[in-house]
Amino acid sequence: MAVADKYEMVCGLEVHVELQTKTKIFCGCTTEFGGEQNTHVCPVCLGMPGALPVLNREVVNYAIKAGLALESEIAQFSKFDRKNYFYPDLSKNYQTSQFDLPICIKGGLEIEAEGEKKWIGITRAHMEEDAGKLVHSGETISTSNESSVDYNRAGVPLLEIVSEPDMRTIPEVLAYLEKLVQILEYTEVSDCRLEQGSVRFDVNVSLRPIGATSLGTRTETKNLNSFSSVRRCMEYEIARQARVLDAGENVVQETRTWDEGQGITLTLRSKEEAHDYRYFPEPDLAPLIIDREWVEKIRKTLPELPAARRTRLQALGLSAYDATVITQAKAMADFFDEALASYGDAKTLANWIMGDVTRLLNTNQCRVADSPISAKQLAELLALIDKGTLSGKIAKSVLEEMYSTGKDPSIIVKEKGLAQISDEGALLGIIDSVIAANPQSVEDYRAGKDRAIGFLVGQIMKATKGQANPGLVNQLLKEKLS
Amino acid sequence: MTISREDVEYVAALARLELTEQETQEYTEQLNSILGYAAMLERLDTDGVVPTAHAVPLHNVLREDQVSPSIPQEKALQNAPDADEGFFRVPKISLT
Structure with missing residues (x-):
């Protein structure tokens, strides 16, 4: 029995999109791509003790703009929080993000997949900072004895857009992603260069028996950077979870990583405590109050959407x-x-x-x-x-x-000298010589074989290197032959 | 609300702290004492009071999107325990 006859897939997505500001979200370091390692850094994005972040106004403008394009409400009051976890790409051992009061709430977009229109809800969108970049000495993280860290990207502004678990098929997921990226590209809040990692996807997938109303246990596969990786990763994960369920076992709720080379997903973090981020309000950043006036000012900058x-x-x-x-x-x-x-x-x-x-x-x-x-x-x-x-x-x-x-x-x-020959005098001379050179075709045409005229027109076009006005040639030729 | 030994062990693990038997005992008592004191606040009627997001009555502290100079690479790496070719170098990363 095929997987699709037995199980229904449920998918929700988190999309991280890099906002195209000139500077980082909390400091004046440039966001320019490329740059020698650790040269676009300062005490703030390196997490030096005592350094204080200040929010970039343009990040808020872009977040509002994207939120409006995604038909979201813009929160009048929002704030930043610290998401605590240890990983070397995080200079401060916490990521400054938004937890319970994000800037955009309840939006969505309409997709069309396999001929059906469907509304996909967007739960929220929030502002946060990107992490640094890790380079491993070996082939993979686990085979590397050490890793190198470049913090140029740490602090680059991101908008994380979280969808509702509204998607049921891979074509729906791809349609949602294409539409989302298209809207973001239109609003020009991001250059949406997938190949440079400007947009990254986390895919939440679970299966449940057809007809079931409660959700099955999901896995989250992080950091995919192309539509084709999303598709392949989902195909793999659906088949894997179906095998687990078919064997009467339970899917483990965990974070997985996609191995592009092998085309498989692997466990990334499974320990329960790894998911406990101990969020708390960021004391170094003042809350954000966005009034109607601000929102309307940004609304006026929205382009005509797709x-x-x-x-x-x-x-x-x-x-x-x-x-x-x-x-x-x-x-x-x-x-x-x-x-x-x-x-x-x-x-x-x-x-x-x-x-x-x-x-x-x-x-x-x-x-x-x-x-x-x-x-x-x-x-x-x-x-x-x-x-x-x-x-x-x-x-x-x-x-x-x-x-x-x-x-x-x-x-x-x-x-x-490509101009079309529309001068009757010039054309008539050529027509005369073509008629003279092709008596058989002329006879055929007069005998009622209409197709013969096509041959004559072709000869005239050839003689003029295609420059004769075909309408005029037809007209003049017919007059001559009648 | 009481803090159990397990709570202390859990929080210590999250913070990557290795505690001795005696420290675990000590912190359990101290945390209970601190949180017990703060629990007094629970006696207040907070119906209709908006949760406090920030202790200082400020909002919209923003900067313009203008590039300011970064620091040189050697300064950035100055305090790093280990560095190599302009990168910070960190020991093997354990994922689980």
């Missing part, structure tokens, strides 16, 4: 699919809107962006934001097609030229 933007594009005539693809990433949607400002045919524009422009960017592994073709230049190119200056086919090669040179399409057309 769902609203998709609806707007559909109203312009785009299909649901096209609107979804265009709004997937904010940079792409911005590119579309900018081009739309000077080229009004939304559908044609979308086709070009999703087709040739995307293909060029992908081939060159270039991000939309760094595209050498500007939105304005693309709009200009499409206008040249509409005016009859360029055929669609030649426009594609002009686009490639634009990509490699960054030049305006009108300049490329001029330099390369």
Whole structure:
């Protein structure tokens, strides 16, 4: 019997997202990525005795902004707490976080998975500091005799977003993560660079017999950094827990770690006491009072969010699919809107962006934001097609030229003499010679074989290196042959 | 509320403290005495009183997001018991 016929999976997620401030959450050290080890540090983030933290205002602004985008309430009163545990990546032996009074409460977002829409609740989101980075001398922690610590990342601001245990399938989990990252990217509170560790996921999974109403015992797998790791980790963990339950045993509530190389999860912390963080209010930081005025000021900075933007594009005539693809990433949607400002045919524009422009960017592994073709230049190119200056086919090669040179399409057309031949006089001469050279096709056409005209048009296009205006060629040819 | 020996042993383990038999005994008594004294507060009627989040009546102490100089690497590592190539070096990490 398949696992899915026997057990229902229940999943909740904790997502840690790095906020893109210039400085750390409690000190003025830079958050810049890269930097030589232990050079972006000071007495505060190194946890020196007597050093006092001061909260970065921008962290609060970003947390409010993300909270609003995730339809959360912004707490009027919130505070920081100390989460106590020993681990060498923690310079102070506690992490400054928020425990019982987080800044964002009760939000959520709508996902679509396997054709079904579903609301996934967000329990809370809170501000906290990141830990330092450990480098182990051996292959893994347990085979290393010593480890090296770099505190450059210690104190980088994070927003931890905790979902309700509302997800029941892996596609739902992936849809939630994609949607969440998309919203965060739109609000620009984070650069959301997964490959640099800007977003990390903790996955809580439990199984229960189909039909059961109480939750089974869960495990938490920490620190996954890609959607594919989340998917593989869940597949493994579901199968593992099912085997435990099938054998009549109990799943142990524990923290696990994902081994990417082996594709398995392993016990990280199992001792009961390791989960006792002895939270208490952070005496070194004053509480936070956020009034309506502050919240409304941030609300005004919210961009048009993906769902609203998709609806707007559909109203312009785009299909649901096209609107979804265009709004997937904010940079792409911005590119579309900018081009739309000077080229009004939304559908044609979308086709070009999703087709040739995307293909060029992908081939060159270039991000939309760094595209050498500007939105304005693309709009200009499409206008040249509409005016009859360029055929669609030649426009594609002009686009490639634009990509490699960054030049305006009108300049490329001029330099390369690519303009479409729409001059009747010039075309008539060519048509005459093609007719003269192909008497059999002419006869076939006159005998009622309509297909023969296609061959003649092809010959004319060939003679003009594709530059003849195809509509005009058709019209003139028919006149000649009738 | 009374503090048992087990409570003291548990808290000591969390704090990575190794206590002798005599110390465990001593701390159990002392903690009971301290918490017993503080328990007087439980006699107060606190209905409708908002929990105190901070002892000082301050809020929104914030700084602007402006970079200030960090300290040099050698200063950062100056008090480290062990360091190597700019890293703090720590002994084997035990996970359980």
